Amino acid sequence: MFMASRIQTRAFSASARNLSKVTVLGAAGGIGQPLSLLLKLNPRVTELALYDIRGAPGVAADVSHVNTKSNVKGYEPTPSGLASALKGAEVVLIPAGVPRKPGMTRDDLFNTNASIVRDLAKACAESAPEANILVISNPVNSTVPICAEVFKARGVYNPKRLFGVTTLDVVRASRFVSEIKKTDPVDEKITVVGGHSGVTIVPLFSQSSHPDLSSNADLVKRVQFGGDEVVKAKDGAGSATLSMAMAGARMAESLLRASQGEKNVVEPTFVDSPLYKDQGIDFFSSQVELGPNGVEKILPIGKVDAVEEKLIEACLTDLKANIQKGKAFVAENPGN
Ligand SMILES: NC(=O)c1ccc[n+]([C@@H]2O[C@H](COP(=O)([O-])OP(=O)(O)OC[C@H]3O[C@@H](n4cnc5c(N)ncnc54)[C@H](O)[C@@H]3O)[C@@H](O)[C@H]2O)c1
Numbered sequence: 089m090f091m092a093s094r095i096q097t098r099a100f101s102a103s104a105r106n107l108s109k110v111t112v113l114g115a116a117g118g119i120g121q122p123l124s125l126l127l128k129l130n131p132r133v134t135e136l137a138l139y140d141i142r143g144a145p146g147v148a149a150d151v152s153h154v155n156t157k158s159n160v161k162g163y164e165p166t167p168s169g170l171a172s173a174l175k176g177a178e179v180v181l182i183p184a185g186v187p188r189k190p191g192m193t194r195d196d197l198f199n200t201n202a203s204i205v206r207d208l209a210k211a212c213a214e215s216a217p218e219a220n221i222l223v224i225s226n227p228v229n230s231t232v233p234i235c236a237e238v239f240k241a242r243g244v245y246n247p248k249r250l251f252g253v254t255t256l257d258v259v260r261a262s263r264f265v266s267e268i269k270k271t272d273p274v275d276e277k278i279t280v281v282g283g284h285s286g287v288t289i290v291p292l293f294s295q296s297s298h299p300d301l302s303s304n305a306d307l308v309k310r311v312q313f314g315g316d317e318v319v320k321a322k323d324g325a326g327s328a329t330l331s332m333a334m335a336g337a338r339m340a341e342s343l344l345r346a347s348q349g350e351k352n353v354v355e356p357t358f359v360d361s362p363l364y365k366d367q368g369i370d371f372f373s374s375q376v377e378l379g380p381n382g383v384e385k386i387l388p389i390g391k392v393d394a395v396e397e398k399l400i401e402a403c404l405t406d407l408k409a410n411i412q413k414g415k416a417f418v419a420e421n422p423g424n
């Protein structure tokens with residue numbers, strides 16, 4: 089990933105001298121550790137701040153020996169440690185929270201992760217109100233609306249700076265297609281829209297170079313339930329961490345490329361979106377052009393076929409309920 093971007097790094101060498109502090113909240117976890125490593129390898133990151141309720145200084149000491157230019161610091165699990173980790177951050181990635189075990193849905197994580205994300209969002213709103221916030225913690229369909237409500241309550245909500253990380257869904261889709269078609273995944277650009285759980289994940293194969301795949305129900309299901317495949321294989325030891333770290337690092341890299349002046353940087357992400365607002369759905373994942381201010385342009389869904397139309401219909405019902413649940417949680421549990 090970073091090899092490919094090395095050319096771009098040179099092309100933007102002047103702006104790449106910008107200072108880009110990136111903070112990871114949940115840095116000692118299954119995702120947090122490899123994500124921190126990948127961010128340390130990214131030449132666009134000049135300062136890496138690692139925070140967790142346990143173990144961040146140790147992870148930071150380890151990662152800090154990697155011989156790239158950036159400075160790494162691990163922070164103590166105190167309110168002032170959290171505030172210092174966040175201060176001046178351009179990008180904040182949040183993989184804090186519990187992962188699934190076999191038999192659970194992402195929504196089953198809500199009771200634990202909603203308050204974790206709410207409290208971290210409060211800290212972000214106070215110490216890094218202008219940062220790009222990248223929410224990885226599940227259920228993303230609900231945790232992103234939770235963040236939005238917290239920021240709104242503090243009068244600092246900027247819809248262009250809040251992102252649910254759905255990159256892993258397109259990473260999987262391109263890989264799964266390449267397995268079937270015996271192609272290089274780099275060439276398989278698959279659009280995936282909706283949300284990030286089960287039927288809310290909608291791959292749009294009709295828009296790819298293999299439109300026939302939209303009627304491949306097994307493939308559609310594999311993309312929708314790719315996370316379950318990993319949860320089952322890990323057999324109680326958690327969910328996707330390595331592929332997720334790659335996907336999160338890619339999303340952070342894309343935001344930094346866009347903020348440093350690169351044009352036409354497009355990633356799928358779950359954002360405050362006009363696409364289905366008329367149906368009461370405030371957040372939706374689609375292709376989004378990124379820019380120096382975060383969201384530059386939300387691209388239209390484009391033409392879909394009859395199968396995909398039905399998938400989108402099913403997605404919207406669940407997604408609406410997930411978003412509502414996140415909003416209601418903050419209204420009923422505003423916390424301190
Ligand atoms: N968006 C996606 O595509 C995607 C993909 C994979 C996993 N996830 C989600 O990411 C989350 C993390 O997964 P994981 O495998 O890294 O879990 P993990 O348990 O290995 O790590 C979570 C880390 O969060 C830390 N943490 C808990 N509460 C915290 C708080 N208040 N402040 C800071 N840190 C805190 C824990 O100490 C732990 O180190 C889960 O909710 C999982 O479902 C999302």
Ligand SMILES: O=C(O)C[C@H](O)C(=O)O
Nearest residue numbers: 188194226315316327328
């Ligand atoms: O499946 C999970 O619970 C983790 C993550 O959302 C994934 O898609 O791998």
